[in-house]
Amino acid sequence: MAMPTEPVTLSAEQVKKLVQRLSTMRHDINNYLSLVLAGAELARYKPDLVKRMVETLSQQPPKIIEAITKFSDEFERTLGITRP
Numbered sequence: 001m002a003m004p005t006e007p008v009t010l011s012a013e014q015v016k017k018l019v020q021r022l023s024t025m026r027h028d029i030n031n032y033l034s035l036v037l038a039g040a041e042l043a044r045y046k047p048d049l050v051k052r053m054v055e056t057l058s059q060q061p062p063k064i065i066e067a068i069t070k071f072s073d074e075f076e077r078t079l080g081i082t083r084p
Contacts, residue, residue, distance in 0.1 A: 002082045014078055025071040032060045032067075 010018075039053040076083075 002084070004080045008079050010078065018075060018078060021071050021074050025067045028067045029064050032063050036060050 036057055039057045043050045043053040075081075
């Protein structure tokens with residue numbers, strides 16, 4: 001990973017955009033984790049729903065990874081960090 005060799009200065013607009021993206025990422029991850037908790041609770045109290053809940057639960061980790069990757073990519077682009 002190539003880091004900037006000079007100090008990086010961000011405009012107020014760039015900082016605002018990153019903060020908005022970070023807020024969106026936190027919101028999305030919170031929603032995905034809420035589904036995991038709800039699915040686990042439903043599976044505990046309604047065993048007949050386990051098969052359906054397993055499907056829902058298994059879909060959440062890739063969504064969380066995607067949200068983090070999306071933010072990370074934008075962050076790196078904004079700071080001028082490049083990957084080989």
